[in-house]
Amino acid sequence: MRHRNAIFPNTKRLVKKLRYLFETALVESAAWLLPRLPRGIIMGLSRIIGTLAYWGDARGRRTALENLRCAFGDQYSLKERRRIACGSYQVFARTFLDLFWSARLTKDTWQDFFTIHLPKPEDEDQARQTGAVWVTPHFGNFELVSMVWGFRDFLFTIVAQDFKNESITRVFKRLRQHSGHTVISQENAMLKLMKALKRQGHAGLLTDLNIAPGKAATTIQCFGLWTCVPTLHVELAKRLGLSIMTGVCRPTPDGRYEVNIFEAIQPKPDEDTRELTQRVWDHFEKAIRAHPECWLWMYKHWRFRPKNLTPAEDAAYPSYSHASGRFTAIMPVKESAT
Template sequence: MRHRNAIFPNTKRHLKKLRYFFETALIESTAWLLPRLPRSFILGLSRSFGTIAYLADTRGRKTALDNLRCAFGDRYTLAERKRIARGSYQIFARTFLDLFWSARLTAETWQQFFTLHLPKLEDEEQARQTGAVWVTPHFGNFELVSMVWGFRGFKFTVVAQDFKNPTITNVFKRLREHSGHDVIPQENAMLKLMKALKRQGHAGLLTDLNIEPGKASAAIQCFGLWTCVPTLHVELAKRLGLSIMTGVCRPLPDGKYEVHIYEAIKPGPDEDTRELTQRVWNHFEKAIREHPECWLWMYKHWRYRPVGELSAPHPDYPYYSNLSNALIDMIPPDLRPQDSVPPNCAAAP
């Protein structure tokens, strides 16, 4: 028995190494091949991969359709929600493939593929001088918009989650640092971001992650539904006296992109964090309402809800949401839904 137990761990290690080898070979081959393919082929591949993922990902498709139902009510028919959800998969596939294709971009050629809309050039110039916190949601191509700003002389410090396979982590790190950025792991990320920003650097953050209610989060209204999102971008700006630069990158049918930068928000140290987080989100929600297929609808944006029975989903929230007293406590009393449960009622954390 001891002999058999000694063999199994070795077998698992060998299988893990073998899996990592094939994963690495596939990713490296993709990184070599895609920049050499015609742009039209990349777009066709994105549509095909996105459609296949939409059809194959039963759970994600269910989440996307229910998210759309809760966000828009009866504005869209079921057929229209399916079209939007499929488009969301296709745009996410394009974002993924374009990250590999982006090795073809340089400081001299990126302008061929991007149109920038900068309403106040003085805001950007101020950010260039002092540093800033740049934020966007999982909308359109959130990868390439960061890369473009690197080519324009804004070197971001970007937080990215590591893969289990460290070689794949290195590949994605190389791709994301192509225009001069510094990609860091999540461990001790806030300290590293603060150090970079104190040196007149720039931080690039995604702000629409749904996280557990706690100290590093805020309750905001997203499509009229309460959700809990990170406040790191607001806290960094408040502590260091920097501006929050908001914007989105929308993919166009011809393979190009359109970037819109919104207002530069410079919060005071005593301003309310929740209200500032809501103000940032409002810009993004407007863009999503105009182009709903560009958002990541298969993601669980409303894991926690402040209303409904303990054992059953609430009709206004997606099927996967869980009642959370912690979320209720984070909502200002004058804004709490009328059917919120009492704070002393046992519920999901």
């Protein structure tokens, strides 16, 4: 028995090593091949891979359809929700294929693929002088929207989750740093971001993650339902006196992207963190309502819900959500008494 136990760990390590080698070879091959393909092929692959993922990912598909029902109610029929959910998979596929393809972009060529709408250029001028916190949700191409600003000499510090396979982490880090950004891990991220921002740097953050209730989180209204999101972007801006630059990057059918900057929010140190977080989200929700296929609907955006809801209120949340006392405790007082 001891002999068998000694063999199994070695076998598992070997299988894991071989799997990592295969994954790394696959990702490196994609990083070499995709920038060499015509734009039309990238677009076609995105649609094919996204559609296959939609039908192959039963759990994610159910989550997406349920999220759409909870967010929009009867606004869309089941057929329309399926179309939007499939479109979300296709946009997500295009996002990551384009991250690999983006190796062909340069300071001289990026404008062939992007149009930027900046209502108040003076907001960008101030950000260039002082630094800023740039935020976007998992909408459209959240990967390339930061890369564009790197080509425009706004160099971001970006927090990214590491893969279990360190070799894949290195590949994605290389791709994300293509325009001059610095990618850091989640460990001690706030301290690293503060150091960068104090040097008149820039931080790029995704703000629609659904996280457990705690000191680094707050509750906001998202499509009429309460959800728990990080407040890092707001706290950094408040502590350092910086602007929060809000915007999204929407894919267009012709293979290009349309970047919209909504507002440069300049929080005061004594402003309410939850209200500021809600203000940021409201811009994003408006964009999602206009182009729902661009958001990541297969993600569990409402994992937590308040306690002591009525049966009708409880039914408005997805089935995967669960009532949380800690969630209820950090809600606004007048709402937590519901």
